[in-house]
Amino acid sequence: MSTDLVAVIGFVALFALMLLRVPVGMAMGLVGVVGYSYVVGVWPALKLVGQTSLRTVSDYTFGVIPMFMLMGAIVTVSGVSRELFKAANSMIGHMRGGLGAATVLACGGFAAISGSSVATAATFSNVAYPEMRRFKYPESFSTGVIAAGGTLGAMLPPSTVLAVYAILTEQDIGKLFMAGIIPGLLAMAMYVLTIAIIVRVRPDWLPRGEQKPWRERFADLKSVWAPLALFIFVIGGLYGGFFTPTEAGGVGATGAFLLGIARRRLDRAKIREALLSATRTAAAVFTVLIGALLFGYFLTVTQTPQKITDFLVHLGIGRYGVLVVLMLMYLALGCLMDAMAMIILTVPIVFPVITHLGFDPIWFGIVIVMTVELGLITPPVGMNVFVIKSVVDRVSFATIFRGVAPFVLTDIIRLAIIIAFPVLAMWLPSRM
Amino acid sequence: QDKPVNLKMSSWVPAQHPLNPALQAWADDIKKASGGTITATLFPSEQLGKAFDHYDMARDGIADLAYVNPGYQPGRFPIMAGASLPFLFSNGKSGSAAIDAWYRQYAAKEMKDIKVCFAFVHDPGTFHARKKITLPTDINGMKIRPATSTIGQMVTLLGGTNVQASAPAARDALEKGVADAITFPWGSIILFGIDKVVKYHIDVPLYVTPFVWGMNKDKYESMSAAQKKVIDDHCTSEWAEKVAANWADYEAAGKGKIAAEAGHEVYKLTPEQLDAWRKAVAPVEGTWAEGVKKTGEDPKAVLDNLKASLVKYKAAL
Amino acid sequence: MQQATTPNLTDRIIGTIEWLAAISVGVVALNIFVSVVLRKFFSTSIPDAYDFGRMLLSILIFWGIAATSYRGGHITVDLLWSAVGPRAKRAIDVFATLMLLVFVIMQTAMLFDKVRLTRIDNVLTYDLNLPTWPFYAVAWTGDACAVILIAVRTWRLIFAPDKLHDEGYETAHPSIEESKS
Numbered sequence A: 001m002s003t004d005l006v007a008v009i010g011f012v013a014l015f016a017l018m019l020l021r022v023p024v025g026m027a028m029g030l031v032g033v034v035g036y037s038y039v040v041g042v043w044p045a046l047k048l049v050g051q052t053s054l055r056t057v058s059d060y061t062f063g064v065i066p067m068f069m070l071m072g073a074i075v076t077v078s079g080v081s082r083e084l085f086k087a088a089n090s091m092i093g094h095m096r097g098g099l100g101a102a103t104v105l106a107c108g109g110f111a112a113i114s115g116s117s118v119a120t121a122a123t124f125s126n127v128a129y130p131e132m133r134r135f136k137y138p139e140s141f142s143t144g145v146i147a148a149g150g151t152l153g154a155m156l157p158p159s160t161v162l163a164v165y166a167i168l169t170e171q172d173i174g175k176l177f178m179a180g181i182i183p184g185l186l187a188m189a190m191y192v193l194t195i196a197i198i199v200r201v202r203p204d205w206l207p208r209g210e211q212k213p214w215r216e217r218f219a220d221l222k223s224v225w226a227p228l229a230l231f232i233f234v235i236g237g238l239y240g241g242f243f244t245p246t247e248a249g250g251v252g253a254t255g256a257f258l259l260g261i262a263r264r265r266l267d268r269a270k271i272r273e274a275l276l277s278a279t280r281t282a283a284a285v286f287t288v289l290i291g292a293l294l295f296g297y298f299l300t301v302t303q304t305p306q307k308i309t310d311f312l313v314h315l316g317i318g319r320y321g322v323l324v325v326l327m328l329m330y331l332a333l334g335c336l337m338d339a340m341a342m343i344i345l346t347v348p349i350v351f352p353v354i355t356h357l358g359f360d361p362i363w364f365g366i367v368i369v370m371t372v373e374l375g376l377i378t379p380p381v382g383m384n385v386f387v388i389k390s391v392v393d394r395v396s397f398a399t400i401f402r403g404v405a406p407f408v409l410t411d412i413i414r415l416a417i418i419i420a421f422p423v424l425a426m427w428l429p430s431r432m
Numbered sequence B: 001q002d003k004p005v006n007l008k009m010s011s012w013v014p015a016q017h018p019l020n021p022a023l024q025a026w027a028d029d030i031k032k033a034s035g036g037t038i039t040a041t042l043f044p045s046e047q048l049g050k051a052f053d054h055y056d057m058a059r060d061g062i063a064d065l066a067y068v069n070p071g072y073q074p075g076r077f078p079i080m081a082g083a084s085l086p087f088l089f090s091n092g093k094s095g096s097a098a099i100d101a102w103y104r105q106y107a108a109k110e111m112k113d114i115k116v117c118f119a120f121v122h123d124p125g126t127f128h129a130r131k132k133i134t135l136p137t138d139i140n141g142m143k144i145r146p147a148t149s150t151i152g153q154m155v156t157l158l159g160g161t162n163v164q165a166s167a168p169a170a171r172d173a174l175e176k177g178v179a180d181a182i183t184f185p186w187g188s189i190i191l192f193g194i195d196k197v198v199k200y201h202i203d204v205p206l207y208v209t210p211f212v213w214g215m216n217k218d219k220y221e222s223m224s225a226a227q228k229k230v231i232d233d234h235c236t237s238e239w240a241e242k243v244a245a246n247w248a249d250y251e252a253a254g255k256g257k258i259a260a261e262a263g264h265e266v267y268k269l270t271p272e273q274l275d276a277w278r279k280a281v282a283p284v285e286g287t288w289a290e291g292v293k294k295t296g297e298d299p300k301a302v303l304d305n306l307k308a309s310l311v312k313y314k315a316a317l
Numbered sequence C: 001m002q003q004a005t006t007p008n009l010t011d012r013i014i015g016t017i018e019w020l021a022a023i024s025v026g027v028v029a030l031n032i033f034v035s036v037v038l039r040k041f042f043s044t045s046i047p048d049a050y051d052f053g054r055m056l057l058s059i060l061i062f063w064g065i066a067a068t069s070y071r072g073g074h075i076t077v078d079l080l081w082s083a084v085g086p087r088a089k090r091a092i093d094v095f096a097t098l099m100l101l102v103f104v105i106m107q108t109a110m111l112f113d114k115v116r117l118t119r120i121d122n123v124l125t126y127d128l129n130l131p132t133w134p135f136y137a138v139a140w141t142g143d144a145c146a147v148i149l150i151a152v153r154t155w156r157l158i159f160a161p162d163k164l165h166d167e168g169y170e171t172a173h174p175s176i177e178e179s180k181s
């Protein structure tokens, strides 16, 4: 059997196993080991399992993942999302569409201290959705804005997906984090603009919220200091080079913990919940990492990545043609798996193509994460939408997808802007 | 007619590293000598496995040939660690022939799981610092990114603190003051852009890192007698030097380039200063000797043999 | 998350394992925090902080994987599963759990081999020259527990699905917020 055929069978088997609900990491690991056994030998393949597992879990660089997860988990249980939403709502909730814009701002604030898109969507399903419904916002819009706002979690630093991309491609995590800031802020501005347009088109659709006296509004705003301080401390420290990314995660988690204790937002049960939640997410992601490495070694010995690169480069559709093909592939994969699994599975294969075509690795990291996140809010299947549905059970998928549609449009425009003007992603990291 | 063999060669350094073309040239010569029956594919950049695991990869057949840094696993190869003691090697080329000739007598025992094709070293590295280091006492209180665990012990001994960072992250660590100095070969300083952040360079061959080009035993045994002979002819001290030469030249040329850059100070040590260094770092040898004793070898004899080999190949400092 | 049943032995074991893993996460963060403070303000470091951090990480991940495997908290593709009827769902679940078991058994066996060799090869920590194998052995224990617990899960899934359901098989999935990122 030719190695090409072996690789193709490997991919088919992988997707079959995943569709049969074998955990993504185990599916990749199993196919990787069987394929490697066939190409190289059973004994080396088995040895590779032990070696890869141990090396991956004891890699200091990978430590950045559980650390930022822990930081995110601690701020989640500390009720920061509620405070952020309350503050944003106090300031602009009384305007038409104001609750929606407040949701976007609060999602952005939360995203600045949490690394996960899904966690952001989940927490605001609990916090912002009931409030929007109380003021008679439509179900579709209320869920849609949360789904879109959630994607900020992976774009604004810290971002676990960007961190994993950086590790897999040996790029500077700090630079990727900085690269996400302007596209993230642009996303917030464009989401708010989208809401303003909706208000113009359907003035009755998004009613005014309640207006508080200025004293109360400032009092609500004051509680923002804690997440803001945490953001400046962690991301500023990373930007200024006071610590490495892994250290930023560890120090950020400790900082979030100390802040939570000092502000009496944490008790034993909550600390326990945060630690367990970080452990579970980390374990799930490391399983995928180990599996992807095994699958990757199998592909390497069949020389698949080189062949795919050669194929795409000689396709004659130009570098942007290849880029579009890759992005469509990501949107399709978005129907199957979550952002992290997608990045881990595909980046080792796609990255050589990108560097070969002369695209900037940092910029591509931003583009790929935006695309992957777009896949999480587009039909027929999207993880952020699933999460919102799991919290807000009465709403149908169709309703959520309808509500998120205007934001999807915004995201596509934003993606085009970032592709046309790479400087938006590249400027901040170039100042480091 | 010999059965055709394809060898998976694994090198953990990035594709553009000067070692890779030398390894490829080694493989090309084997192909020629074997009449085309032995071919090889080089996988750079940790494509087959992590740098740390390369010895095990050669042992387990994950790679047929692997570029091994024995120092990545402190304690595992105590004899080889002797070559990483400070102030021994004067240069990387004849130094590679010297370490290979020396290590041949221990390889079969210390690296019994693989066929050691040859041992080699890079061109000697030194301290590159943000502030001037001339005497061992200057290390006290400094944060240093050491090249090997032996250099790490030396730093601790002299009252410094070790900062661990991968080679690409080292520049950042130095720029931000996480580290004050690094031990590195000269050319790599420029390769990783570290010359932008450190200004003071002692012109002394402080240390080398020993490496091994190792082969999977079963793969070797599976070959015909004629093919084995071709491999053996390419596992010699001459080839050690040949493979190391390209990289050694690259590193050595870095010194001139750095000296020519504005604002850099490259300075030599006086014989008295060098003596002070040798005295100050002597206890590191004691620590090393303890490790060797456990293997049943006599550390003094091991080190004397190495020194003799260095003299013989004109690579002694 | 659990119904009001008294937790049985496997649940208690898994709870303990998971809790120990969770404590490791906290210790890793603390280790980093203290290292940074010592370096910034006292120009010194905890010997082997780097290696301790790495090894604690390995413990937390393997123990975490054990718990995650038992609770069915891994990242999965649910597209087909959520579209089929209960009988097919069960068939898929049995198959998926068996595959999980196969992989984790293989991983545990080969990790044992790796830990054994780390001991024989006398691999030491960077600063203090302590043997590294005991840490990895502790990490391995997590994987070994995972095998037993997944075997229990598989057995129940095949022969006693009711029992599994009683334990909250449907609801004991950690919420998506926790299991996905």
Ligand code: NA
Binding pocket: A110, A111, A112, A113, A114, A115, A116, A152, A153, A154, A155, A156, A157, A158, A159
């Ligand atoms: Na974020």
Ligand code: NA
Binding pocket: A331, A334, A335, A374, A375, A376, A377, A378, A379, A380, A381, A382
């Ligand atoms: Na989708």
